[in-house]
Amino acid sequence: MIPNLFAEIIPAQSAAGIALGLNFNTFKAVSDFQIIHDYEESDNLSYEQNKWLVLHRNLVQPSGHPISEICCYWNKSITLTFNADTNRLEFIYVGEGYQGKLLGLLGIGDLLDSVKIQYNFHFEGDRHYLEYTQDSSLAGEIIPVEIETNYRIAYSEEYSDQIIQGFLIYLPPIERNDLNIIA
Incomplete structure (x- = not known):
């Protein structure tokens, strides 16, 4: 799965041409990816390789609430966050390098x-x-x-x-x- 860096940002639906609710197993089946073991490891790898870097995270918040998620990083422009318990895509973050607009109006770098x-x-x-x-x-x-x-x-x-x-x-x-x- 190669993200579309020009795709419209659609609230509660999609960004980068990737739909919220996507199953992680489907994502893996259609994506070129590499498993990493901690976020710092991603700094040592070239993000420019057009490959997803996949990190499984199991944390406990200060409140005691556990977090089990799978984060997938694309060239420092996109982060997909899957719920590891349901395998469902719940969050998409787009940042520097992303060219799509929210509501056709706002993009990265705009005021x-x-x-x-x-x-x-x-x-x-x-x-x-x-x-x-x-x-x-x-x-x-x-x-x-x-x-x-x-x-x-x-x-x-x-x-x-x-x-x-x-x-x-x-x-x-x-x-x-x-x-x-x-x-």
């Missing part, structure tokens, strides 16, 4: 405020989200895509020069347990 007329900004944690404005039929709804910028603070007139560095699309939490696996 966040280039859409401030069309959307409000919602800030949570250290990520921005787009929120439909009051004149929209979807007023108040948040588009389920995390937007990473070069600042880790909320957009404001004082911090209006925020440059987009990455997007994270994801299955909404309610769908992570209910989605039929895509073969």
Whole structure:
């Protein structure tokens, strides 16, 4: 599976031409990949080899909640994160080198405020989200895509020069347990 670095970013559905919900076994069957044993190992390998680097991660959060995931890295531009228990693709991160746009408007390297007329900004944690404005039929709804910028603070007139560095699309939490696996 070779990602399309120009594909549209579709909230809660796909990026890089790869659909959320994809089964990891299907991914392996159609992909050229190499297993790595820790993230630091990936720094010693050439990302320019157009091969997925696959890392199985088993962690325990400070809260005691276990995380079992499979991370697949493509040329430092794309990270796919599969739930290791369900083998389902739940997160796609796209960063530097990705050319596709979110909603046909925003891409890596663009200024966040280039859409401030069309959307409000919602800030949570250290990520921005787009929120439909009051004149929209979807007023108040948040588009389920995390937007990473070069600042880790909320957009404001004082911090209006925020440059987009990455997007994270994801299955909404309610769908992570209910989605039929895509073969």
